[in-house]
Amino acid sequence: MDINSSARFPFDTIGFDLDGTLLDTSGDLAAAVNHALASIDRPTLTVEQVKPMIGGGARHMLAQGLAATGGCDEATLDILQRRLLDHYEANITVHTRPFPGALDALDELAAMGVTIGIMTNKLEALAARILAELGLADRFACLIGGDTMGIGKPSPVPIQALVDRCGGGRAAFVGDSIYDVQAARAAGLPVVACSFGFLMQPVGELGADAIIDGYGELIPKLARLGGAT
Incomplete structure (x- = not known):
C-alpha cells in the first residue's frame, strides 16, 4: 500500500x-506513587511493579499501590491521592x-x-x-x-x-x-x-x-x- x-x-x-x-510515563508515575507511599512510611515499588497498575486513572493506580503495601482506607486514600497528584504535576516530564x-x-x-x-x-x-x-x-x-x-x-x-x-x-x-x-x-x-x-x-x-x-x-x-x- x-x-x-x-x-x-x-x-x-x-x-x-x-x-x-x-x-x-512509567518512570514519572512510579515516582509519584512512591512519593505518596513514602509519606506514610510504606515500602516503595519498582517501575515494573507500578506498570500494571497504570491505566485506570491516578486513584486506581494509587489504590493498587497501597493494596500491594498493606492496604488503606478511603479517607487516607483521599489524602494520598492529593500528594501523588501534587508530586506528579511538579515532576511530570522528568522521565516521560x-x-x-x-x-x-x-x-x-x-x-x-x-x-x-x-x-x-x-x-x-x-x-x-x-x-x-x-x-x-x-x-x-x-x-x-x-x-x-x-x-x-x-x-x-x-x-x-x-x-x-x-x-x-x-x-x-x-x-x-x-x-x-x-x-x-x-x-x-x-x-x-x-x-x-x-x-x-x-x-x-x-x-x-x-x-x-x-x-x-x-x-x-x-x-x-x-x-x-
Whole structure:
C-alpha cells in the first residue's frame, strides 16, 4: 500500500491512549506513587511493579499501590491521592518520552490526512500539560481525559466523543489496556493493542483486533484491519 495515498487508507480518525501507548510515563508515575507511599512510611515499588497498575486513572493506580503495601482506607486514600497528584504535576516530564517510532507513525498518519486524537483516563489538565511540555500538543485534533466527559474508559462515551470531535468518519483506536479494548469495542471501533505497553495481563488476552510490537507495524496493521487495498 502507498502510505502517501490518503484515499487508500481505510480510516479517517485514529484515537490513541496516552500512558503506555504513545508515551512511556512509567518512570514519572512510579515516582509519584512512591512519593505518596513514602509519606506514610510504606515500602516503595519498582517501575515494573507500578506498570500494571497504570491505566485506570491516578486513584486506581494509587489504590493498587497501597493494596500491594498493606492496604488503606478511603479517607487516607483521599489524602494520598492529593500528594501523588501534587508530586506528579511538579515532576511530570522528568522521565516521560514517546515510545520509539510513535512520532514517525503520527507523522505518516497526518501526511495521509488522518485526524488524530487522544482519549486517556489521565486527568485532562495533566495530559495537556505533558503534551505541551513535550511539544506534542499541536499534533492532536482533540484531547479527552478521564474527567472531560465525567466518565472514563471502559465507558464508550469518551471514545465516541473523540470520534465526533475529530470530525467523524471511519475510526479505530490504539491502546494497551483492557479498558482501551472494552471502551473501543463498546463504541463500535476496531482496536489495536500495544504489546510494549503497561499490561495488566498478557496482550493476547485483551481481545484486540490486532497487536503491534512496535510502531513500525501500526500503519500496515491498520490498513489490513480496515481492508485497505
